[in-house]
Amino acid sequence: MIDLKVRFRGFLPVAVDVETGGFNADTDALLEIAACIIEMDDDGRLVPGDLVMRHVEPFEGANIEQAALEFTGIKPDHPLRMAVPERQALSDVFQPIRRRLRETGCKRAILVGHNPAFDLAFLNAAIARVDYKRSPFHPFSSFDTATLGGMAYGQTVLARAVQAAGLDWESEEAHSARYDTERTAQLFCTIVNRWQALGGLDPATLAKG
Template identity: 70%
Template structure:
């Protein structure tokens, strides 16, 4: 069975392509590097879809500003990079529990509609994002986390293989996706760029997955 067939051969099946997992691209912006102590400040997620010839595309995007949890550490150096003012009076931030609940609701819907069993996080240096996601889930006591607890697709690794680039900006440029430096380091922009990069790489490898020679059907 190839990537563009279901069990009855009628439609593409993203569930077949990834063994029952739905790739969902996630990016977080944070107040530091320690998931246990540092604030989660933004989260964004992009779901993916497969077209009638088995190519992967971006589907829906959600993103939220997040209130720092009580006692959260926030490193000034991190705020200099992401440009976030977590205490700005006009910042439309949600508590962690509400932000995660909204993201997970959309992810569960996408998993259900795709015929998959669970989501798997896609990210650039993905274990960083998964670590902050899992820490926030533990803090908030959310029970229905749709993501696999430790498996990921890491676009830094994939881009290193496909393009010889591991930095997101350089990988996106190598993939002819362009790059807006003014928009970078917002969770939504980085997530959509990472999603486009992941789709580009998966689609380039599609002929190999389907049993053809490299370069066929690209």
């Protein structure tokens, strides 16, 4: 049986979701970020691991579209939101990922997201804004559960792909970084495990490469 380091060629999959003040990563606020490290159990199956989530203070001069707040339900000025600055949010999210990289021997984390170009763009923009020097993530590679969901179930919308995979979906919980990250991680693991169960990957061949 192969281990996690070998399974993805040295990459550690980490499901990520961000909630934002709009669609422009350079100008719009990052408001929430969550990350769930993907693990491998003793039977070689992928399982969602630890999840960390932070509410994020909008950076100075950040744009926040009212339509985005209505979509997510986020209230940036709510006194109980307990938001932290972008640098602290990134540090809190990255610390357990770096620790897991050392433990597994993986070289880099790779973002697992639903249409991940959006999440990766906001993540990279925040990294650049605070001049963060040690991001564990590959700067442009990612795994897309929209593509995988379309391949496995004929569904590209997260809610529909999750339900097609036989997983629970609570609409009232959606569009929070924590919930969407949890479901994205579960969907990714379910698809990869199903592929493996169908004989889609020869561990011996992978180990030789």
